[in-house]
Amino acid sequence: MDNNSPKIAVIGAGVVGMTVAKIVQQELRNTNITIIADAFTEDTVSCVAAGIFRPGTSFKGPTKEITKKWINDSWYFWQDILKTSEAPLAGLMPVSSYIFSKENYFVTRNHLIEDLVPIYRSVEKDELKLCGEGWKYGSYFSTIKIGCDRYLPWVEKSFIEKGGKIDVKKIDSFASLLSKFDLVFNCTGLGAKMLCGDHDLVALRGQVIKVKAPWLKMAFYGDYDTYMIPGLDGVATLGGVRQYDSYNKDVCKYDSAAIMERCCQLLPALKQAEVVAHRVGLRPHRVPVRVEPEVVDGVKVVHCYGHGGYGVMCAPGTAMDAVRMGVDFLKSNVRSKM
Ligand SMILES: Cc1cc2nc3c(=O)[nH]c(=O)nc-3n(C[C@H](O)[C@H](O)[C@H](O)COP(=O)(O)OP(=O)(O)OC[C@H]3O[C@@H](n4cnc5c(N)ncnc54)[C@H](O)[C@@H]3O)c2cc1C
Numbered sequence: 001m002d003n004n005s006p007k008i009a010v011i012g013a014g015v016v017g018m019t020v021a022k023i024v025q026q027e028l029r030n031t032n033i034t035i036i037a038d039a040f041t042e043d044t045v046s047c048v049a050a051g052i053f054r055p056g057t058s059f060k061g062p063t064k065e066i067t068k069k070w071i072n073d074s075w076y077f078w079q080d081i082l083k084t085s086e087a088p089l090a091g092l093m094p095v096s097s098y099i100f101s102k103e104n105y106f107v108t109r110n111h112l113i114e115d116l117v118p119i120y121r122s123v124e125k126d127e128l129k130l131c132g133e134g135w136k137y138g139s140y141f142s143t144i145k146i147g148c149d150r151y152l153p154w155v156e157k158s159f160i161e162k163g164g165k166i167d168v169k170k171i172d173s174f175a176s177l178l179s180k181f182d183l184v185f186n187c188t189g190l191g192a193k194m195l196c197g198d199h200d201l202v203a204l205r206g207q208v209i210k211v212k213a214p215w216l217k218m219a220f221y222g223d224y225d226t227y228m229i230p231g232l233d234g235v236a237t238l239g240g241v242r243q244y245d246s247y248n249k250d251v252c253k254y255d256s257a258a259i260m261e262r263c264c265q266l267l268p269a270l271k272q273a274e275v276v277a278h279r280v281g282l283r284p285h286r287v288p289v290r291v292e293p294e295v296v297d298g299v300k301v302v303h304c305y306g307h308g309g310y311g312v313m314c315a316p317g318t319a320m321d322a323v324r325m326g327v328d329f330l331k332s333n334v335r336s337k338m
């Protein structure tokens with residue numbers, strides 16, 4: 001490393017920031033990279049998520065093509081890790097899933113991944129009786145799940161081994177920070193809104209219950225955002241809620257009760273499952289997700305935030321675009337540090 005190599009900061013240590021840092025390190029070997037954040041692993045929204053690879057229709061990039069590309073690139077990024085013996089350490093596992101509805105056939109389909117995942121099919125009549133009563137429509141699909149409780153420390157460890165630096169602090173103003181770096185990646189999730197107002201960014205409040213259910217080997221989805229998703233350590237995630245523009249980070253006992261009742265209706269065996277934790281997370285919802293370069297106070301910044309309910313699965317695709325923009329940005333003649 002020489003003193004002329006660019007100094008790069010990644011703000012944010014959630015799944016987006018960590019993945020950006022990992023890819024920057026791969027693409028630009030001779031650089032100083034510093035991750036700056038005030039919350040890590042358990043304290044990020046990323047760790048509340050079950051992390052299943054199943055996008056909703058509210059996930060949008062600037063165009064349909066870019067959305068599809070982000071999803072495709074993400075899928076192959078995860079597949080590359082899944083092929084290695086590191087997969088369990090990185091929190092990755094294959095998972096198959098049923099999605100049922102009493103009301104709507106289309107909610108059981110998913111045009112964004114039907115051509116990507118190994119299996120996506122409508123269920124047979126007898127499969128509708130697998131859990132609970134009265135299901136009219138259903139699909140079966142195979143996908144993957146990324147547990148950020150393992151993925152984030154796994155990335156952090158290799159980032160540090162390769163010379164990356166971690167700076168634990170809350171940024172209250174970007175002015176001082178910017179003068180120290182040649183390129184800054186803004187991966188602050190909902191933090192971006194709190195900081196100084198991107199009004200297109202809205203919290204989509206989520207709450208889940210983590211329970212011990214090592215016997216649960218598949219994921220199940222029902223109506224009203226009801227889902228149960230198995231995990232590597234035998235801890236399943238039960239959900240959920242999706243409350244628009246709600247910023248309450250406290251556990252709501254009524255939400256817990258509703259989640260438990262809806263999940264037990266699908267799988268009564270969950271009544272006996274030991275509760276490990278109740279967690280709340282504010283999804284950073286923005287349409288479209290913001291991945292773009294901007295010169296801020298004379299410094300090159302690439303924004304990568306606003307992934308809503310799909311930031312775990314789609315972090316890699318958006319991060320690859322952000323890093324590509326960052327590399328071009330460094331080469332460009334836009335004057336920085338004026
Ligand atoms: C209940 C629930 C279920 C979900 N399920 C799924 C799922 O199944 N699949 C899926 O793909 N996604 C899911 N998500 C969505 C996913 O969790 C988010 O999209 C993703 O975590 C966003 O990642 P992020 O890195 O942008 O944000 P975060 O994880 O919030 O990280 C933001 C980082 O920025 C830092 N930061 C912010 N502001 C500042 C500041 N001023 N100074 C210093 N540091 C700062 C924070 O400390 C933190 O490190 C779910 C979310 C919830 C709540």
Ligand SMILES: *[C@@H]1O[C@H](CO)[C@@H](O)[C@H](O)[C@H]1NC(C)=O
Pocket residue numbers: 001002003032034165
């Ligand atoms: C960045 O690299 C230079 C040159 O190798 C080194 O002197 C400096 O300590 C590094 N800074 C950080 C923050 O790693």
Ligand SMILES: *[C@@H]1O[C@H](CO)[C@@H](O)[C@H](O)[C@H]1NC(C)=O
Pocket residue numbers: 069072073076
């Ligand atoms: C998806 O990504 C893979 C791996 O990067 C690539 O080979 C393939 O062409 C992509 N497919 C589409 C439809 O973009």
Ligand SMILES: *[C@@H]1O[C@H](CO)[C@@H](O)[C@H](O)[C@H]1NC(C)=O
Pocket residue numbers: 174184186188192193195196197198296301303
């Ligand atoms: C990061 O994004 C937020 C939201 O737009 C903005 O308020 C903040 O200034 C950005 N940070 C940088 C360094 O550009």
